[in-house]
Amino acid sequence: MIDTHTHLYLSQFDQDRQAVMDRAAAAGVTVMLLPAIDQSTTAAMLGMETRYPNCHAMMGLHPCSVNADWEEELKHVAQQMAARKFIAIGEIGLDFYWDKTFMAEQLQAFERQMDWALQANLPIVIHTRSAMQETIDAVRPFAAKGLKGVFHCFGDGPAMASQILDLGFYLGIGGVVTYKNSGLDETLRQVPLSALLLETDAPYLTPVPYRGKRNESSYLTYVVAKLAEIYGTDASEIDSTTTANACRLFQI
Numbered sequence: 001m002i003d004t005h006t007h008l009y010l011s012q013f014d015q016d017r018q019a020v021m022d023r024a025a026a027a028g029v030t031v032m033l034l035p036a037i038d039q040s041t042t043a044a045m046l047g048m049e050t051r052y053p054n055c056h057a058m059m060g061l062h063p064c065s066v067n068a069d070w071e072e073e074l075k076h077v078a079q080q081m082a083a084r085k086f087i088a089i090g091e092i093g094l095d096f097y098w099d100k101t102f103m104a105e106q107l108q109a110f111e112r113q114m115d116w117a118l119q120a121n122l123p124i125v126i127h128t129r130s131a132m133q134e135t136i137d138a139v140r141p142f143a144a145k146g147l148k149g150v151f152h153c154f155g156d157g158p159a160m161a162s163q164i165l166d167l168g169f170y171l172g173i174g175g176v177v178t179y180k181n182s183g184l185d186e187t188l189r190q191v192p193l194s195a196l197l198l199e200t201d202a203p204y205l206t207p208v209p210y211r212g213k214r215n216e217s218s219y220l221t222y223v224v225a226k227l228a229e230i231y232g233t234d235a236s237e238i239d240s241t242t243t244a245n246a247c248r249l250f251q252i
């Protein structure tokens with residue numbers, strides 16, 4: 001299994017990171033992708049990547065970190081990208097849930113980073129909250145130019161899912177699929193397995209039966225079990241198909 005979205009470099013794992021990595025390996029998680037947030041977390045993320053060769057870092061500015069200093073933050077992203085190669089640009093996007101002060105700047109930062117992704121021939125990892133239609137509309141012209149990527153932590157309905165499939169983008173599926181009343185199982189009945197990626201978004205969005213506790217990559221097994229039930233297949237097919245999907249998108 002590939003955990004395509006995990007923040008294992010955050011301080012929530014400082015006390016027991018090695019044990020978390022050992023449990024992930026024991027559960028069959030072979031590769032982990034680390035999404036960037038902003039300047040404050042770059043050193044920890046790159047440090048983790050250096051220590052664990054099966055972890056690959058992304059670079060990008062998270063929409064919730066688009067504040068008054070967003071131009072400075074984007075400079076940092078550009079400098080990092082010039083200095084080395086990353087697995088993707090992410091996580092980037094729009095978040096109108098917490099704060100709408102910088103909506104216009106969020107869109108500018110998102111579009112500029114999509115432009116960079118096209119130039120660098122890298123996929124993008126999208127964070128969107130309370131802004132799904134705006135995000136899809138922003139991505140569309142870039143997708144038409146060949147941009148690829150994933151809508152991380154997808155939890156919307158069939159109408160949005162089909163727009164995303166039309167863009168040729170993937171849906172990142174994590175713990176939410178195990179939540180009662182998420183409705184995601186119904187939506188996924190109309191989505192081919194070839195469009196799905198596995199992710200935890202650890203330490204957040206923990207699957208049942210650990211909902212409410214800290215999430216970690218080994219809990220992907222609960223997401224896989226639920227997907228096997230939804231798609232009427234076994235865990236090994238969910239694993240092999242989503243792993244192939246992730247390898248295709250991220251060129252692993």
Ligand SMILES: [Zn+2]
Pocket residue numbers: 005007035091201
């Ligand atoms: Zn994230």
